[in-house]
Amino acid sequence: MAVPVPATPASTVPEPKYWHLRTVLVRTIDGEFSTGQVLPNERELAARFGVARATLRQALDQLELEGRLVRRRGIGTLIAAPRVGVPVGRGDEGWPSAGRSPSWRSVDCVSAPASAQLAQSLGIPAGETVHTVRRLRLVQGQIMAAESLHVPDSAVPHLPAVPQLIGGAGESDRARSVLRQLERLGVDGESRSVELGVAEAGEAALLERPPGTPVLVVTTQYAAAGRLVALAVSTYRSDTCKLTFGETGLVEVTPVEAARTA
Amino acid sequence: MAVPVPATPASTVPEPKYWHLRTVLVRTIDGEFSTGQVLPNERELAARFGVARATLRQALDQLELEGRLVRRRGIGTLIAAPRVGVPVGRGDEGWPSAGRSPSWRSVDCVSAPASAQLAQSLGIPAGETVHTVRRLRLVQGQIMAAESLHVPDSAVPHLPAVPQLIGGAGESDRARSVLRQLERLGVDGESRSVELGVAEAGEAALLERPPGTPVLVVTTQYAAAGRLVALAVSTYRSDTCKLTFGETGLVEVTPVEAARTA
DNA sequence: AAGTGGTCTAGACCACTCT
DNA sequence: GAGTGGTCTAGACCACTTT
Structure with missing residues (x-):
């Protein structure tokens, strides 16, 4: 709420933030990360993308379901090995x-x-x-x-x-x-x-x-x-x-x- | 937080609320509901179980993933037909x-x-x-x-x-x-x-x-x-x-x- | 003790459907 | 317009792993 920035000015049907985030993350991890590497922690990622942590997590949930990420308690979020x-x-x-x-x-x-x-x-x-x-x-x-x-x-x-x-x-x-x-x-x-x-x-x-x-x-x-x-x-x-x-x-x-x- | 009731007094490893909720809901819908019936809305269910709406939704997410529920915007949450x-x-x-x-x-x-x-x-x-x-x-x-x-x-x-x-x-x-x-x-x-x-x-x-x-x-x-x-x-x-x-x-x-x- | 992901809250607003 | 699920926030605390 602090930041009223409609980065995507909304065409006709505004895409949910978490879905857009997922897309960005897919590109990022496919491009710049490799298996086993750890991502920045959730609080930092959320801050970096200017969203609440819950929203970021919604995007990560998707990527985990797809088998692209693995999250481990106390450790971090890592790039998953191919299935x-x-x-x-x-x-x-x-x-x-x-x-x-x-x-x-x-x-x-x-x-x-x-x-x-x-x-x-x-x-x-x-x-x-x-x-x-x-x-x-x-x-x-x-x-x-x-x-x-x-x-x-x-x-x-x-x-x-x-x-x-x-x-x-x-x-x-x-x-x-x-x-x-x-x-x-x-x-x-x-x-x-x-x-x-x-x-x-x-x-x-x-x-x-x-x-x-x-x-x-x-x-x-x-x-x-x-x-x-x-x-x-x-x-x-x-x-x-x-x-x-x-x-x-x-x-x-x-x-x-x-x-x-x- | 208003209600500090530890309904499950916690044995050794406290079960997440949403998971317990899911179990309760499974029993309820298997017992008292049939295909196509609509559940009470999320706000009411959350109130009834004494949890935040987000927590209730976490339980419903699970049930939807299992194919037991279908949620429709503007309509409600219904019991899904068997796969x-x-x-x-x-x-x-x-x-x-x-x-x-x-x-x-x-x-x-x-x-x-x-x-x-x-x-x-x-x-x-x-x-x-x-x-x-x-x-x-x-x-x-x-x-x-x-x-x-x-x-x-x-x-x-x-x-x-x-x-x-x-x-x-x-x-x-x-x-x-x-x-x-x-x-x-x-x-x-x-x-x-x-x-x-x-x-x-x-x-x-x-x-x-x-x-x-x-x-x-x-x-x-x-x-x-x-x-x-x-x-x-x-x-x-x-x-x-x-x-x-x-x-x-x-x-x-x-x-x-x-x-x-x- | 510090850092991480996991859970939970209370509230807000939006998009959709039906009356 | 009223009612529903969908999205999002800001913050809190917990459980787990490592130092």
Whole structure:
């Protein structure tokens, strides 16, 4: 209010300040900054552009959503690395390999009666036992996704008997057993969906991100012999991941920006 | 500040108010509201929960990102309809059909030299002519996505001669020609990626959304005879779309929420 | 202790929609 | 004109990281 300067004299439809700011910042960071570099702090940036800090933050929020910036408490705002292409789909990445796939790390495994909604999703009677394996997907040593893999007990009848109450030590073994049994079934088909979501407490913790972090939610139905044998719900970090599908990289990675704006 | 009530007495790590608010709102709208219903206005909600309007809005932002709410200027905040599953991939949906596919509507078509980055993405020399068809994807009469389909001139040498300067009337014809030529090539393979983005001015207008709207950016490389013949960049509305891949719905749609939280 | 981003407030004005 | 969401401000305090 102190400064009544209509720097953009307003044509017909005044562009919001934060959006204009974003545009300026995009040009600046694409031009003068490189990955890992830290921007001036928010208070200084706000002063420099003559806006309130909240307005500046609105612009930074956008850039963070686009994966261009990373903000770290107590540290500062830095230029993000380009997103990593993460293969999703058929092949070694797609199907849970019980062996030493370097890509996945099992976290825990619980066996419990299916909730009504989960039962419906799996096409089983409510209350039937479902084994849920939680695991993390690592790419280049970084946590990219957290997954809950739900397997109806009826799909893996040959699981080794294990006490229902599981001590923490046994969980890893149990997860392995479930994955191994699944592998033996052989998979006929997969059906997937991708949508935008936000991570709540549990997922957020696994992803090492604050609650509310936007994620790409990938839901996969695995079928064997025409029957649904597993349902995987994977939440991928949308800031660092680009999901890739299909013929494993017909051509190399494609920079998108120019193609969108050109 | 008037009310120093620490409703949640803080365990070890105080949960942000807006996050707690979101949780409360989720329970409320899942329980007592149904699609299309309007919530009380923001000022009243803020008062009711004893928070500033900005804090309430932070919670609503989250819910909108999740596709649970839709906010309309001058109208109010309403419960959103469930996301629509949109097939992406092989089949009639995946490949541009020049004919009367009810799913796509061509907007315009421009032919211009490729920018450096676009040329690289297409694997052609910079400056080569590229035909860009812009079109909209409609599902159930609703605009779901905007697409730019880039086709190198060398991939469609049999295009009917048309003056370079195109009157608005002829664009629709030209778009049809490009799509038809593409169809005749036959497609060997497709390679896709999905990532989170935001719509800028042009896209936003086509999608009938404000700039900054989050979108799912789908980049598709089309190959014919081992050669890259087209690059499609499609931006899907993340609030209303759930992208589906694979064997066209092995089982019916899967509600995700329960599976994630269970 | 100093510096950073994260949260929250109370209020103002604007743009849009409907009556 | 009344009511709604969208933008913006100026300031405060908190949580986290580093020195």
